[in-house]
Amino acid sequence: MKLYATVEAVLKNEPNYVTDDGDLKKWVIISKAQNCDAELISILLENPEVKTHFFIPIKDVLVFNQALFIEFMEQKNYLNDSFTAYKNKIGLTTDGKFLNQRNEVALVWPYKDCVLEGGQSREEDKREEIFFNEVLAQDEINQLLDPKVVTNVKTFTAEGEKAFEGFTRNEQGTITDNLVIKGNNLLDLHSLKEEFAGKVKLIYIDPPYNTGSDGFKYNDNFNHSTWLTFMRNRLVVARDLLKNEGVIFVQCDDNEQGYLKVLMDDIFTSSNFIETFIWKNTDNAPTLSKKSRKNIEFIHCYEKSINTSKGYKGRNSDNDDAPLLNSGNPITTLEFQNGLIQFKIADGIYKKGNYDKIEIIDDLVVENGLNKNTIRLQGQFKWQQSFLDDEITKGTYFLIKSNLFSIRYQRKTASNIAPDKFLDENYLSKAIGVETNEDSKKHIDSLKLNFDSYPKPETLIAFLIKAVTEENDIVLDYHLGSGTTCATAHKIKRQYIGIEQLDYIETVAVERLKKVIAGEQGGISKSVNWQGGGSFTYLELKKYNQTFVDKILEAKDSETLFGIWEEMKNKSFLNYNIAIQKQSAHIEDFKKLEFSVQQELLIALLDKNQLYVNLSSLKDVDFECTAEELKVTQDFYQLKK
Secondary structure: OOHHHHHHHHHOOOHHHEOOOOOEOHHHHHHHHHOOOHHHHHHHHOOHHHHHHHEEEEOOEEEEOHHHHHHHHOEOOEOOOHHHHHHHHOOOOOOOOOHHHOOEEEEEEOOOOOOOOOOOOOHHHOOOOOOEEEEEEHHHOOOOOOOEOEEEEEEEEOOEEEEOOOOOEOOOOOEOOOEEEEOOHHHHHHHHHHHHOOOEEEEEEOOOOOOOOOOOOOOOOOOHHHHHHHHHHHHHHHHHHEEEEEEEEEEEOOOOHHHHHHHHHHHHOHHHEEEEEEEEOOOOOOOOOHHHHHHEEEEEEEEOOOOHHHOOOOOOOOOOOOOEEEOOOOOEEEEEOOOOOOOOOOOEEEOOEEEOOEEEOOOEEEEEOOOOOEEEEEOOEEEOHHHHHHHHHHOOOEEEEEOOOOOEEOOOOOOOOOOOOEEOHHHHHHHHOOOOHHHHHHHHHHOOOOOOOOOOOHHHHHHHHHHHOOOOOEEEEOOOOOOHHHHHHHHOOOEEEEEEOOOHHHHHHHHHHHHHHOOOOOOOOOOOOOOOOOOEEEEEEOEOHHHHHHHHHHOOOHHHHHHHHHHHHHHOOEOOOOOHHHHHHOHHHHHHOOHHHHHHHHHHHEOHHHOEOEHHHOOOHHHOOOHHHHHHHHHHHOOOO
């Protein structure tokens, strides 16, 4: 039996070292080894083979070789394996430090064939797929996050695809075109900082949920720490893109939402936390219980900074039983359809107390005059429950806009099972019109787009966008998927930026937006009287080493990989640690590895600083940038020609 199997078998005899899934608690064991734990040492001494390898005899005394054991445990997949062994042979080594000891960056490469097997109907029934992701140490990064060269730019209008003629800018010099960008979202976000830092009003993302069976074709199977690294790198730069009064919504399921909340408290600070909304994503589970957690999703909401000068007073008790509560927004505008909601209050200032349809929590200023169907309210108030029940029964549609998003959407009666901010069909389907996964799937299928997952419904995204933005504000989604955020923003006249790495950005998101321009009538189209029109600009980051990553992932056999390796030796930028001569000398060892390990190894050999062409290399002949790429990139970054 191999040493790693022997050690694993020995350690699994101790229940405290094993997870509920039967895996070793690697960091628990390492921590005990660092502290020379007597229990751990006793267990290791019981096996003759383990004792021989990890204990040194000195004058009739056995001394625990602590450093060797810890190094052994820190190898990939808990213990040494063929991947790590081969990397060591060719000089591509890692130092095995803890994640929280370093400022690291997580890159992710998606697998290409995550589809439902024939005859399967449930999303979680997908077969296991090979995936690759990489965590890079900060001291290995020098140009990774630099701005990138822009390529393959084209414009889409109601008249069809047109040649790109240049970016449109406002008086402040900011691009006003709607943008759809293909490329690694971490690198895209850093490139966007040059143009859009401090200018985005709202960010909404629906990232991979780290479930191991997510419908999106991402590496959605990280362990917690790597997933959080992946999220953190992107959230930090996303925060830089937000305006001071900007708001971010991050959607997640129960698998990671607790970890995500702590992470976002750290990045945006807990004082800027606004709310966690809970959305029931299906009509197929009428009640909530512990077993139905997969039927709800969480949307964490944060402001970049709370502007106290505008009178923000914080949120009231979570246990208030009013479904709609304004908790201190300085100005709130209510818009009504068909005049169904009427008020028996005139202009003026109202003190605390009940005023027919509303209860005044703080001094309330009421002002008519914007138009016949609009009343402006300043102060704190809440609706009376009887009024809401009546209006919801009528099927009345009403919308609340605010400068700060701290409006609550609550159940009639709060409970421990369903938090107060629960977005369910009893209120939202009737009052706001938020739909479910089934509704969104019907919509995407009606557009005849080949997307094998459940996109978020446009009504949900519209609810969030309308809550905090005005027309022409910038909305960003850097996990674009099927393009719901951009499609929704387009229909309600918000400027948008959508980012997606996978090839289906062209076959799904772009095609969907073309149908939006043409006037498609799904989603929110009828409720906002969408008639079509508008435009968007598509662009890509110019690939370099990423081209080889794509080829490696698309390869179907080892022979193809050998050909890619020969091309890599001549044209790619390899990791500075790699010794090409050693790789060639050990090529027979390479051939003995499993195909998936060969793929992972070749990706590891590439220098991640050169995945895409850096802006600083725009005129470098080695990167072969065309005259058109030069022109477009200079326009995007407003460089002197």
